[in-house]
Amino acid sequence: MATTCARLRILSAALLVCLVAVFTAPAGAQQQPTMVNPTAQSVKERELLKELNKIQGRSSLPDARSGVLEQPAGRDWRQFHQVTLRWVGAIAILGMLAVLVLFYLIRGMVRIENGRSGRTLVRFNAFERFVHWMTASCFIVLALSGLNITFGRELLTPLFGPEMFATWSQWAKYAHNYLSFPFTLGVVLMFLMWIAWNIPSGTDIRWIKEGGGIVGKNHPPARRFNAGQKAIYWVVVLGGAAAAVTGYLLMFPFYATDVSGMQLAQMVHGIVGVVFIAIMLAHIYIGTIGMQGAFEAMGNGEVDVNWAQQHHSLWLEKEAQKGHVKGGSVAPAE
Ligand code: HEM
Numbered sequence: 001m002a003t004t005c006a007r008l009r010i011l012s013a014a015l016l017v018c019l020v021a022v023f024t025a026p027a028g029a030q031q032q033p034t035m036v037n038p039t040a041q042s043v044k045e046r047e048l049l050k051e052l053n054k055i056q057g058r059s060s061l062p063d064a065r066s067g068v069l070e071q072p073a074g075r076d077w078r079q080f081h082q083v084t085l086r087w088v089g090a091i092a093i094l095g096m097l098a099v100l101v102l103f104y105l106i107r108g109m110v111r112i113e114n115g116r117s118g119r120t121l122v123r124f125n126a127f128e129r130f131v132h133w134m135t136a137s138c139f140i141v142l143a144l145s146g147l148n149i150t151f152g153r154e155l156l157t158p159l160f161g162p163e164m165f166a167t168w169s170q171w172a173k174y175a176h177n178y179l180s181f182p183f184t185l186g187v188v189l190m191f192l193m194w195i196a197w198n199i200p201s202g203t204d205i206r207w208i209k210e211g212g213g214i215v216g217k218n219h220p221p222a223r224r225f226n227a228g229q230k231a232i233y234w235v236v237v238l239g240g241a242a243a244a245v246t247g248y249l250l251m252f253p254f255y256a257t258d259v260s261g262m263q264l265a266q267m268v269h270g271i272v273g274v275v276f277i278a279i280m281l282a283h284i285y286i287g288t289i290g291m292q293g294a295f296e297a298m299g300n301g302e303v304d305v306n307w308a309q310q311h312h313s314l315w316l317e318k319e320a321q322k323g324h325v326k327g328g329s330v331a332p333a334e
Contacts, residue, residue: 045070063254077263081150081270089150089274096278100285110214110291112307119305119327121319123297128193132298135186135236138179143277145172150270180247187240190233197224198233203314213311214286224315232283239276243269302326 048055054071061067124132148156148169157165204227206220212228213219220226225233246269249257257265287294293307305325308316319325 061254065254065258068259071259073260073263077266080267085150085267085270085274088271089147092274092278093281096281100282100290104285104289107214109289112293112304113219113310114306116293116304117306119325120302121305121308121316121325122301123303123308124301126301129298129301131186131189131193134182135190138183138186139280141175141179142183143273143280145176146273147277148172149176150274177251180244180251184240184244187236187244191237194225194233198230200227200230203227204230214291219310219313221313222311222315224312226312228286232279235276235279239272239279242272243276246272 045055049070049072055069057067057069059067149172152165152169152172156168160168201223203221203223207222207227210216210218210220212226214228246265249255249265250262250269253262287298291311293304297303305316308319316325
């Protein structure tokens, strides 16, 4: 009997404790609605994020800022990285390819109208060509390895399988990091060696109004670089500088900026990268199948006098006066 009484007492005490717990818990929560113990095991990531605006921990890296695991702007950044950048990139690059194919089908190659004269003059010296091809080859690898970061997983994993894609991506990332240095050097050298010929001038206005001799049949006069080439030059200098600065911010994380700065750097780097690639496709088109006689300027460094007369008449005139034409004299430009 005594045992039964003792059991009943324990049971009723337990019931009382449960009742107190059930009825007092909501009241406590109402009193302190925003209090979350960040170290409690049961705290959910989402609650923490709401409470503290970021989820932060300890990291073994020397910089404490690398311990930020989650913060609200991260979602916007992920949306940009996974959706917006892909759309901008696909539209810019595929759009440019479509325009170039259409242009080639309608206009065809811009030919040297009077045929080759057989007389030539130097357009780019060996150093200029070396700098151009060093920068261009770095750019092509940077472009392909950069596009791999944005589009690679979706496009290549089904073809390569995950293992091979991972190996390729690792090498592509090494190439992207290391080739950024000679690319930056190339952009700086291009800036210095060609700046004198790339200051906008009155001749550019006429060149643009007359469609540069590429759209239409006129061949407006131009100095060493026409308005289209000046535009390419400034895209390379300014685009290259923007890509380099933001790229180095990403390569050396948290040295010069915090998480939001890193996200901004990544966004600018991505957009500059895809637009840069689209514009350089037009440059590559004109330098190869778009214009007869153009490639040799960067190939062996010399161009035909009739090519120079058609596309850079004012430059040819000056070079002829200096006696730089090989194989005979040249009639003055109109
Ligand atoms: C396979 C790729 C490329 C080809 C075939 C190519 C071809 C050419 C040619 C033929 C010229 C001389 C044009 C002339 O004589 O008037 C030239 C100039 C130039 N290239 Fe490239 N290029 C390529 C890639 C690049 C890249 C990737 C960059 C920079 C990132 C670049 C930057 C320049 C600049 C700044 C000039 C001087 C301005 C101009 O002519 O537009 N090139 N290129």
